[in-house]
Amino acid sequence: MNPVDRILLVEDDPRLAEMLTEYLSQASFRVTHAPTGAAAMEHIAAAEIDAVILDLMLPDMDGLDVCRKLRANSDVPVLMLTARGDAIDRIVGLEIGADDYLPKPFEPRELLARLRAILRRRVDVRHLDAPRNAGAAAGADFLRFGRLEIDPAAHAARLDGVPCELTAYQFDLLLVLAKHAGRVLSRDALMDLLKGEPLEAFDRSIDVHMSRIRAAVEDDPKKPRRIITVRGAGYLFAKVQD
Numbered sequence: 410m411n412p413v414d415r416i417l418l419v420e421d422d423p424r425l426a427e428m429l430t431e432y433l434s435q436a437s438f439r440v441t442h443a444p445t446g447a448a449a450m451e452h453i454a455a456a457e458i459d460a461v462i463l464d465l466m467l468p469d470m471d472g473l474d475v476c477r478k479l480r481a482n483s484d485v486p487v488l489m490l491t492a493r494g495d496a497i498d499r500i501v502g503l504e505i506g507a508d509d510y511l512p513k514p515f516e517p518r519e520l521l522a523r524l525r526a527i528l529r530r531r532v533d534v535r536h537l538d539a540p541r542n543a544g545a546a547a548g549a550d551f552l553r554f555g556r557l558e559i560d561p562a563a564h565a566a567r568l569d570g571v572p573c574e575l576t577a578y579q580f581d582l583l584l585v586l587a588k589h590a591g592r593v594l595s596r597d598a599l600m601d602l603l604k605g606e607p608l609e610a611f612d613r614s615i616d617v618h619m620s621r622i623r624a625a626v627e628d629d630p631k632k633p634r635r636i637i638t639v640r641g642a643g644y645l646f647a648k649v650q651d
Contacts, residue, residue: 413437414528415439415456415458416441416460417449418462419444419448419464419475421445421467422464446470446471447469449461450478453483458485459486459528460527461485462490464490464491465489465490465502472502473501473502477505484506487506487507488508488509488510489507489511490520500617504617508576508578509523552587552588554587554648557635559583564577565580574625576621579622579625582618582619585599586636586644587646591645593639593645594645599615599643599644600615635647
């Protein structure tokens with residue numbers, strides 16, 4: 410863990426923001442607080458950050474809009490905070506690019522654990538400007554399954570040569586599946602291979618991410634041929650693909 414990871418905290422509750430800033434600073438993070446969506450977008454445009462903690466209920470705009478605008482230009486990890494009871498908000502947030510979510514109220518220790526987990530999965534995009542052939546030059550690291558190419562060196566996947574739109578976490582999920590092609594991987598096994606935090610008993614966020622991956626790599630996401638759901642067991646990445 411980088412001791413100077415830069416965190417943008419987007420939270421309009423001043424007391425909660427002060428508490429989290431102090432708590433995360435004690436954990437060796439450099440925290441900047443933005444009380445509104447507009448302030449967050451200004452900071453994102455002006456400074457480099459390593460992760461965003463984003464409240465969905467902001468006074469000037471919906472946090473989902475902030476996440477959507479952020480994802481248009483960056484794959485910086487996003488941890489959503491939501492006090493809303495409707496699960497649809499969490500699902501939409503994950504679908505538009507958030508890496509994880511945490512419902513309010515929460516324990517600061519859980520927020521810290523989830524933040525560290527998404528940072529562990531983070532790949533520094535400043536070093537990912539390698540040309541398309543970089544993965545091939547690396548030899549065995551470059552994966553090809555029919556029309557689907559997975560290039561770990563460039564942190565990119567391509568279908569018929571067209572880049573697949575995936576967040577950093579979604580690419581990591583795809584890469585883990587591809588490296589274990591032909592094997593059924595449970596949700597817990599996937600999290601273990603990603604070195605993430607253990608899943609809650611009813612945590613379905615990984616299923617939402619998988620749906621987004623299918624939308625990017627399948628010809629027909631409703632009839633997947635590359636990423637197969639094995640009911641009651643997990644997911645299987647098909648070895649033989651068109």
